[in-house]
Amino acid sequence: MSDAGGVPRKALDSPGVPGALAAPRPMLALPAPDIVHFAGVSKTYEDGYTAIHDVSFTVEDTPNHMEIIGVLGPSGCGKSTVLRLIAGLTPQHPATTGVVEVMGRPVTGPGPDRGFVFQDYTSFDNRTVADNIAFGLECSGVPNEERTALAREWISKVGLNVDRDANKYPHQLSGGMRQRVALARTLILKPRVILMDEPFGALDPRTRFAMQDLLVTLCREVEATCFLVTHSIEEAVHVSDRLYIFSSAPGTILKEMKIPPSARAAHLRQREPEFIETVFEVRDLIETLDVSTKAGD
Amino acid sequence: MTAPARPAPWLALRELPPPLVRRAAGVVTVLLVLVVWALLTRGATAESRAISPTVLPSPFEVLRSFPVLLTERNLVGSIAASMQRVLLGFGLAAIIAVPLGIAAGSYRLVDAASQPISVFMRNVPVAALIPLTLQAFGVGELQKVMFLFLATAPFLFHEVARAVALVDDRYVDTAQTLGARPRQIVSKVLIALAAPSIYGALRANFGMAFGYVMLAEVVDARAGLGFLLLQSQRRGLPEHLLATLLVIGLLAWLIDQTFRFFGRGFFPYLKAGE
Numbered sequence: 001m002s003d004a005g006g007v008p009r010k011a012l013d014s015p016g017v018p019g020a021l022a023a024p025r026p027m028l029a030l031p032a033p034d035i036v037h038f039a040g041v042s043k044t045y046e047d048g049y050t051a052i053h054d055v056s057f058t059v060e061d062t063p064n065h066m067e068i069i070g071v072l073g074p075s076g077c078g079k080s081t082v083l084r085l086i087a088g089l090t091p092q093h094p095a096t097t098g099v100v101e102v103m104g105r106p107v108t109g110p111g112p113d114r115g116f117v118f119q120d121y122t123s124f125d126n127r128t129v130a131d132n133i134a135f136g137l138e139c140s141g142v143p144n145e146e147r148t149a150l151a152r153e154w155i156s157k158v159g160l161n162v163d164r165d166a167n168k169y170p171h172q173l174s175g176g177m178r179q180r181v182a183l184a185r186t187l188i189l190k191p192r193v194i195l196m197d198e199p200f201g202a203l204d205p206r207t208r209f210a211m212q213d214l215l216v217t218l219c220r221e222v223e224a225t226c227f228l229v230t231h232s233i234e235e236a237v238h239v240s241d242r243l244y245i246f247s248s249a250p251g252t253i254l255k256e257m258k259i260p261p262s263a264r265a266a267h268l269r270q271r272e273p274e275f276i277e278t279v280f281e282v283r284d285l286i287e288t289l290d291v292s293t294k295a296g297d
Numbered sequence: 298m299t300a301p302a303r304p305a306p307w308l309a310l311r312e313l314p315p316p317l318v319r320r321a322a323g324v325v326t327v328l329l330v331l332v333v334w335a336l337l338t339r340g341a342t343a344e345s346r347a348i349s350p351t352v353l354p355s356p357f358e359v360l361r362s363f364p365v366l367l368t369e370r371n372l373v374g375s376i377a378a379s380m381q382r383v384l385l386g387f388g389l390a391a392i393i394a395v396p397l398g399i400a401a402g403s404y405r406l407v408d409a410a411s412q413p414i415s416v417f418m419r420n421v422p423v424a425a426l427i428p429l430t431l432q433a434f435g436v437g438e439l440q441k442v443m444f445l446f447l448a449t450a451p452f453l454f455h456e457v458a459r460a461v462a463l464v465d466d467r468y469v470d471t472a473q474t475l476g477a478r479p480r481q482i483v484s485k486v487l488i489a490l491a492a493p494s495i496y497g498a499l500r501a502n503f504g505m506a507f508g509y510v511m512l513a514e515v516v517d518a519r520a521g522l523g524f525l526l527l528q529s530q531r532r533g534l535p536e537h538l539l540a541t542l543l544v545i546g547l548l549a550w551l552i553d554q555t556f557r558f559f560g561r562g563f564f565p566y567l568k569a570g571e
């Protein structure tokens with residue numbers, strides 16, 4: 001009777017489920033911490049909804065190669081949850097289970113080392129373009145003259161006109177210009193990780209292409225690892241070095257893909273047969289996934 | 298038969314007429330009211346008028362009463378007395394309610410703690426505060442100031458707290474990822490973005506306070522616009538009563554326009570028309 005329902009203790013102590021953790025990484029002479037490391041991360045809210053389930057991935061630090069990581073998946077698959085967990089933003093942060101580490105340290109809250117560009121325009125309406133861009137520097141106590149000079153530098157780096165735009169207020173800007181300000185405001189702080197949640201979702205195709213190319217150039221310049229959540233497969237394939245494809249809720253990583261690099265501009269590259277082939281490959285994958293989840297509803 | 302003339306486009310449903318036409322329309326309405334008023338109060342004797350002069354004096358009689366109001370009834374002094382009470386009572390409300398409202402809008406715990414009293418105070422009828430303040434503060438100036446304070450502070454607090462709470466979370470998220478600390482978020486994001494709404498709440502509640510001061514002065518006062526109204530009624534001077542009412546309306550409009558003028562200076566970043 002007494003041992004009828006008993007489980008031998010040894011069975012529990014045996015090695016865990018394979019694949020739950022990332023494969024061991026080769027030790028380097030000077031081991032650099034991973035940029036971002038997720039191990040078995042799940043997020044379940046108080047109401048019982050599970051946004052992501054058992055997400056594990058690792059973005060290693062490879063010197064002189066700053067990655068752009070595209071995150072694709074059906075709506076509501078928890079892509080944004082992953083980004084907000086990296087950023088340490090509530091209510092997604094903290095994770096219900098699992099380990100979320102950035103630069104080898106557990107994430108405890110938001111900070112300027114992890115920049116975030118949101119889809120919604122988040123320019124501070126009461127600040128001019130220059131003051132918006134200088135916001136982070138102002139918070140960290142950089143003197144006025146210094147931060148104004150830096151802000152002006154970044155205004156031109158993101159393709160705005162210093163003389164014409166520096167003193168404009170957000171309501172005088174187009175959607176594309178506002179996102180340029182948002183990019184500059186984040187990049188001026190030289191974050192190690194840049195998180196972007198559908199940053200170009202509301203822009204017209206022409207502006208979108210220009211912004212994609214700008215993004216690639218600037219992420220290389222500040223030597224940041226970028227995460228880009230997007231609905232556009234073309235956008236993800238164009239800007240990314242690596243793609244994570246998520247399944248439907250509860251989201252988990254279904255596939256990781258490497259994309260060969262290209263130096264061509266967005267509007268040119270998107271005509272290449274190889275590019276189109278990759279896009280269709282990804283599209284088919286997501287569609288299969290969508291059908292299988294809908295059938296299970 | 299002639300072809301039907303094309304109607305002006307601004308006669309169409311929901312079309313906005315040009316500014317000049319809109320202004321003219323307002324002037325025409327005022328003139329119309331004045332004409333009807335003059336017609337109803339026409340006649341050399343009280344018996345020949347459609348409405349007795351003891352009920353409604355003619356517009357000319359009201360106009361003629363202004364010199365008397367200014368010289369014998371101390372109109373300017375009454376305006377000053379009323380304004381002083383409003384400024385003191387409302388000023389006190391602003392000094393206390395605005396910071397508390399900002400705290401409640403920024404910290405949910407402060408909001409939760411303030412709710413019972415805030416809801417209760419906003420639901421007590423304003424007129425019911427008069428006996429209370431008379432009992433607590435007597436019949437002097439202090440009672441009037443405290444009455445205005447109690448009548449406006451709960452509403453000001455509530456509106457300021459709401460304005461701050463309504464600042465979208467995405468601005469707070471953005472500020473946090475740009476390295477802002479909680480105190481910086483309160484000052485540089487929450488207060489800064491809620492400022493136009495806070496100013497709007499001040500503007501609206503100042504108007505309310507200006508309305509309530511009449512109530513305080515009707516009950517017991519030695520001076521003020523409300524006092525002037527009551528005295529005119531008691532002494533049987535309906536033209537003084539109407540003239541004072543006109544002054545009150547004009548003054549309220551002037552105060553509001555002053556707020557509007559400064560608002561434009563404070564918030565140059567608001568879109569035109571907001």
